[in-house]
Amino acid sequence: MMKYLFPLNEIVVDFYDALKSMSSGYASFDYEDAGYQTADLVKMDILLNGNAVEELITIVHKDKVYQEGKALCERLREVIPRQLFEIAIQAAVGKKIIARETVKAYRKNVLAKCYGGDISRKMKLLKRQAEGKKKLRKIGNVEVPRDAFITVLKRQPDK
Numbered sequence: 730m731m732k733y734l735f736p737l738n739e740i741v742v743d744f745y746d747a748l749k750s751m752s753s754g755y756a757s758f759d760y761e762d763a764g765y766q767t768a769d770l771v772k773m774d775i776l777l778n779g780n781a782v783e784e785l786i787t788i789v790h791k792d793k794v795y796q797e798g799k800a801l802c803e804r805l806r807e808v809i810p811r812q813l814f815e816i817a818i819q820a821a822v823g824k825k826i827i828a829r830e831t832v833k834a835y836r837k838n839v840l841a842k843c844y845g846g847d848i849s850r851k852m853k854l855l856k857r858q859a860e861g862k863k864k865l866r867k868i869g870n871v872e873v874p875r876d877a878f879i880t881v882l883k884r885q886p887d888k
Contacts, residue, residue, distance in 0.1 A: 734763055773798055773827075775805070776819040777871045784878055798828035801881060806830040808877040814865050834862065 737760075748756050771794055775785035785805075789797045798820030805818045809832050816832040839854045 736768075737762075771822050773801075774821045775801060776817070776821055777809075777873070778817055779819075780871075782873070785881070794822055795827050798822075802828045802830040804881045805877070806832055808880050809871070809873060811835055812871065814862050816871055 745758075748758060769791035770788050771791050773787050773789050773794055774781045776782070785801070787797070787801075802818045802820050809816060809818070811832055811834065813835055815834045818830045818832065819826050820828040837858070839858050840851055843851050843854065
């Protein structure tokens, strides 16, 4: 029998599933509340294109905030489908951005119908495409699939 003292947050997130999978279902655990203790905790916001996502706001220990933010942004980048515009995924503590990932936009080849000729025509088409994407990014909302929240919030072992 082993006795440990660690935060309830570590148990709630994914500890039970990890324990059962590692021990092939043989291990079990029992816990008691050891009381409240002070800790350096910070609120970490997840921003998609500058807008905070309420469902992904987490409270993290100050020492682990960079690692947790980076891991969460990387998992979100893999889960969020590509859009017609670029999506910036950021982890922030207060006003300070601590991690960032980018979901690249789909790119249509507007120069496919232009062959040879004057470069100014090509530049005009690329400029018009850039203006359209800029306008779309202002009005476009990022759709996050429902199953993405569960996928992202599950802790995964370090690779």
